[in-house]
Amino acid sequence: GESVGLHLPTLSVQEGDNSIINCAYSNSASDYFIWYKQESGKGPQFIIDIRSNMDKRQGQRVTVLLNKTVKHLSLQIAATQPGDSAVYFCADTGGSNYKLTFGKGTLLTVNP
């Protein structure tokens, strides 16, 4: 079936650097995308979302970019901090309004 995938399973950055986490999706009918952060022992925490009628959305220190032509989604974190260390998931509706399909996740490690 359709699924959301990630280019890299792990990402290691230095504190203060910018981080970019990538995600590829396969269903061109997907119209809603979300990024979640999951810290060890906790449930996923909503970061930011974007609908298919937009190509960029900014939050606090985070930016999501959507490229529908190549079906690619990215999460940019500015001035990465140790507290940003976590697993990051992208999810999309996969063309269905009734469920979200999650990627496998990218482990972000921030080195002090």
Added chain:
Amino acid sequence: KAGVTQTPRYLIKTRGQQVTLSCSPISGHRSVSWYQQTPGQGLQFLFEYFSETQRNKGNFPGRFSGRQFSNSRSEMNVSTLELGDSALYLCASSSEPLPATQYFGPGTRLTVL
């Protein structure tokens, strides 16, 4: 506002038993979804309930079932447990039905021996 709560947080069962997990959504949220999270398969959608009605179900066997009460609280039941059912079960709530921003609870860690 209190977040999504799930009980119990940890559970150990043996094969063949059944289990019921509980989820209380954020106050005012009427949509509750359930997910199974395992290291191998990641986060997989189980089902969503909105106003006591199941809107959609993921690719799981009929041993997995759920329900939602009039106060939006939800329960998930797994019957005839198998070793492969060991996972973190996450509940998420949203004010609107999917697609919508979902807020997750801490999960219930189920271990099947």
